[in-house]
Amino acid sequence: MLERARAKGLRDTVVADALHLPFPDASFDAVTVAFGLRNMESWPAALREMLRVLTGGGHLLILDFSLPPPPLRSPYRLYLHHILPVIAGVVTGEKQAYRYLGASIEKFPAGPAMLSLLEESGFALPACEPLTGGVVSLYTATKPSQPSTSSLPSLA
Numbered sequence: 448m449l450e451r452a453r454a455k456g457l458r459d460t461v462v463a464d465a466l467h468l469p470f471p472d473a474s475f476d477a478v479t480v481a482f483g484l485r486n487m488e489s490w491p492a493a494l495r496e497m498l499r500v501l502t503g504g505g506h507l508l509i510l511d512f513s514l515p516p517p518p519l520r521s522p523y524r525l526y527l528h529h530i531l532p533v534i535a536g537v538v539t540g541e542k543q544a545y546r547y548l549g550a551s552i553e554k555f556p557a558g559p560a561m562l563s564l565l566e567e568s569g570f571a572l573p574a575c576e577p578l579t580g581g582v583v584s585l586y587t588a589t590k591p592s593q594p595s596t597s598s599l600p601s602l603a
Contacts, residue, residue: 466492473502481510485555494568503592507570508585512548513557515581523582527552561586 449460463469465480465487478497487493497507515523527549536542556564558575561584565573570588577584 466496468496468500470500472499473505474500475505476502477506477508479508479510482512484509485511485551490556490564491568494565494570498569498590501590503590505590507565507588507590509561509587510583510585511555512552513555513577513581513584514552515577519580519582557584 449462452460461469465483466489478501480493480497484490484493494507501507514520528546532542532545532549535545539545555561558577562573562575565586565588569590571591573586573588575584575586
């Protein structure tokens with residue numbers, strides 16, 4: 448992917464561990480991750496690292512798979528766990544990868560659980576926008592401009 452980006456003129460591409468980004472604090476106004484957070488070893492650690500490299504008021508955007516609400520949930524799960532692995536396995540020869548995909552989608556926090564995880568990681572104004580009938584969700588949040596004072600003792 449980096450070679451393709453360079454071929455299209457994108458400079459300064461970097462390969463890095465998302466849990467230990469090689470950038471100084473407050474380096475970016477926006478951080479995006481598409482279909483990647485779900486695969487990271489620690490979602491809270493990755494989110495804290497994203498928060499660290501964002502400037503105050505900076506934006507986080509996460510796009511990832513999710514489970515649609517009923518009535519689509521049951522047929523989607525049938526497709527995800529039984530039909531997709533067979534078809535993709537025949538086409539790609541990688542049936543296990545598609546079994547992993549279904550399991551990782553099931554395990555990944557979605558909706559209110561992801562919003563809570565974003566808040567617990569220090570982000571403000573978390574929001575979720577289900578897309579494609581809820582098969583994909585876009586999560587957005589902002590790094591607070593000022594450090595939170597909620598954990599400081601009261602002076603009263």
